[in-house]
Amino acid sequence: MQVQKHARISNIRKLSRYFLFLNVLTMIVVGIGAIALPIIVMLASSGDLTVMGYLSKAVVVENGFFSQLREGLSTELKVVAVLASLFFFGMIELVLIHINQLLTCFHEGEIFNKKAVFHAKRAFNINLVLVAIMFVVELIAIALSYVYPGHEATGSFTYFLGKSFDQLIWLGACLLLLWSLEIGVDLNEEAELTI
Incomplete structure (x- = not known):
């Protein structure tokens, strides 16, 4: 049996239509934020x-930008914040574009x-880079909150660990889905060869 002809394909097609709509709305919201x-x-x-000074204060949970x-x-x-926000919004838009193509x-x-796997890999790799950058920035901010004088509170390392654990779980789940897609492509190609 060819993998692409499975009965659940019609359900995936219906559900992906709704996710496409939500993805486009998310792209619009991210664009407005940018x-x-x-x-x-x-x-x-x-x-x-x-x-x-900002980094040393921002790591405290109560303080926000x-x-x-x-x-x-x-x-x-101001210049660093504008450049950083444009970079992150641009990277998020790239992830959303690849997710849109996947959907x-x-x-x-x-x-x-292979096209679906390509877009899934790109979205995962860009997201991985974003998460790594955010980990590094947060670690620097935690270090600065302890070093920079004049602050009554310091960064919460346990809060950072909790956020990191959450991000790593999501990255792991996305990686498992990516591997599942790759295995599906291999099985589909094998099924076509045996027919």
């Missing part, structure tokens, strides 16, 4: 909060093919 956040940052009041906008940002921090393959009923 436009809005740099504008919000550049219009924030000027102050003396530097990149190091928007709560620190009231203190006033230095020009250096399009699913919607067309082509689940176990």
Whole structure:
């Protein structure tokens, strides 16, 4: 029996149509965020909060980026924040584009093919890079919260470990799904050869 002719393919096609719609909505929201956040940052009041100062404060769970906008940002921090946000929004859009292409393959009923595996691999690899960058930035921020003077609170390493554990579980689940797709492609090719 050919793997692509399985009865569940029609269910996958229906469900992927809804996920395509949600993915497009997510792409629109991320695009709006990519436009809005740099504008919000550049219009924030000027102050003396530097990149190091921000990182040392931001790692504390109660402090968020928007709560620190009231203190006033230095020009250096504004430029770094705009560039970092554009980079991350761009990378997230790339992940969403590859997920969109993967869901399009699913919607067309082509689940176990090389095109679907290609887009799944790209989305996974870009997401892996994003997670690694966020781990490094958070570790630097935790270190700075202990080193940078003048702060009553320090970064929570247990909070970081919890977030890291959560991200690693999601990456592991995505990797298992990617391997399943690759095995499905191999089985599909073998089935075509035996017929």
